[in-house]
Amino acid sequence: xxxxxxxxxxxxxxVLPVEYARAHQIExxxxxxxxGNETFFENTTLGYAEFLRRLKTAPQLPKTAAPQPGDxxxxxxxxxxxxxxxxxxxxxxxxxxxxxxAETAKDxxxxxxxxxxxxxxxxxxxLASIVIAATEWAERGVGADEIVARIQALIxxxxxxxxxxxxxxxxxxxxxxGASALFGAALQIKPILELRAGRVEPLEKxxxxxxxxxxxxEIVTSQCPRSxxxxxxxxxxxxxxxxxxxxxxxxxxLGIKDIPIYINSASITTHxxxxxxxxxxxx
Numbered sequence: 001x002x003x004x005x006x007x008x009x010x011x012x013x014x015v016l017p018v019e020y021a022r023a024h025q026i027e028x029x030x031x032x033x034x035x036g037n038e039t040f041f042e043n044t045t046l047g048y049a050e051f052l053r054r055l056k057t058a059p060q061l062p063k064t065a066a067p068q069p070g071d072x073x074x075x076x077x078x079x080x081x082x083x084x085x086x087x088x089x090x091x092x093x094x095x096x097x098x099x100x101x102a103e104t105a106k107d108x109x110x111x112x113x114x115x116x117x118x119x120x121x122x123x124x125x126x127l128a129s130i131v132i133a134a135t136e137w138a139e140r141g142v143g144a145d146e147i148v149a150r151i152q153a154l155i156x157x158x159x160x161x162x163x164x165x166x167x168x169x170x171x172x173x174x175x176x177x178g179a180s181a182l183f184g185a186a187l188q189i190k191p192i193l194e195l196r197a198g199r200v201e202p203l204e205k206x207x208x209x210x211x212x213x214x215x216x217x218e219i220v221t222s223q224c225p226r227s228x229x230x231x232x233x234x235x236x237x238x239x240x241x242x243x244x245x246x247x248x249x250x251x252x253x254l255g256i257k258d259i260p261i262y263i264n265s266a267s268i269t270t271h272x273x274x275x276x277x278x279x280x281x282x283x
Contacts, residue, residue: 004114006138006147007083009075011067011098012042013091014127015235015262024135025082027075031098031267032065042266051266052238052274061169064267066097072105076115085114085144089131089151091123092198096267116148121198125233125262126158126280133231157282159223160195161203163212165239165275167191170200192216216279217246221253224281228256232281235262238274246277 009027010016021028030041035054040046055062072088079086088106090098102117120127130151137147164170190212192203203219206212224230232250236243240261247259264276 004084004144005082006085006087006144007079008131008135008138009072009079009086009088009102010127010131011090012265013096013098013123013267014089014131015124015265015268016128016131017262018043020132024139026131026135027079029067029071029075029098031067031096031265033266033270034063034065036060046266048263048266051269055266055270056274062270064270066101069101069104069108072102073109076105076110076113080110080113085116087116087118087134087138087144087147087151089118089120089127089134091127092121092195093119094198095123095195095200114144116144118148118151119198120151120158121155122158122160122195122280124160124264124268124278124280125235125260126160126195126231126282128260128262129231129233129280129282130154130158154282158195158280159220159283160278160280161216161219162193162195162235162272162276162278163190163209163216164193164272165209166273169271169273192219213242213246213277217249217253220250220279220281223283224250224254225283226254226256228258230256230281230283232256232279233260233262235264235278235280237264237269237272237276239277242277246279250279 011029012031030044033040088102093099099119106115120130134147190206190209194201194203224232234243234247243261247261
């Protein structure tokens with residue numbers, strides 16, 4: 001019996017390197033960034049360097065939007081030309097409308113197609129890890145039902161912690177979840193935030209950025225398995241040197257050699273702000 005060919009669709013919040021996506025035939029649908037009356041598509045009509053320049057000089061924060069259903073329809077159509085099954089893996093529905101767009105796309109054009117839409121309850125590096133894991137399994141010939149079961153087992157094990165240089169962007173962007181309790185007089189604190197059940201939540205309040213970094217390292221070192229199976233990664237928004245230092249520290253303390261460093265997408269950086277660093281892994 002011939003194995004069914006599986007293809008993967010995700011979006012730019014998965015922060016996948018372009019070369020990896022191209023090599024493994026992954027469709028990466030761009031998120032939308034709007035500066036004033038100009039609309040851009042991430043990594044397509046707006047590169048990250050130009051985005052940062054605009055973000056730092058714009059009088060107002062840009063707006064972000066999920067891909068439209070039509071964008072996903074085109075992606076599904078391209079993948080179904082060569083595949084029997086699509087795994088469409090996207091960020092938490094609590095921080096993005098991408099899952100809703102994917103469901104609309106499927107219902108409107110592909111009611112009879114085998115498209116599995118998966119809410120990762122995550123974003124950024126952990127979403128990348130899930131997409132890469134699914135890709136590896138598919139390329140080894142694992143069936144779609146088994147891959148979906150493995151992803152669903154992986155999702156609740158995800159841990160994603162991050163530090164922002166300032167709370168200003170999260171406050172203005174409104175993607176704050178339970179961390180809204182930090183505002184008011186608390187704008188000077190340096191909280192450690194986490195993505196919990198798909199929502200941004202405060203974990204600990206710390207007085208200085210350096211102490212927050214040290215505490216972040218303590219948390220990760222105590223929770224992260226000392227194995228490549230943890231899929232530990234570091235991510236950043238315009239904070240490459242700090243991200244590299246974090247990766248080196250974890251290589252030393254956890255003995256994990258390969259720790260990818262991902263650059264947060266424009267849609268993520270819009271809400272977290274430049275200077276953000278994060279760490280993701282699976283417990």
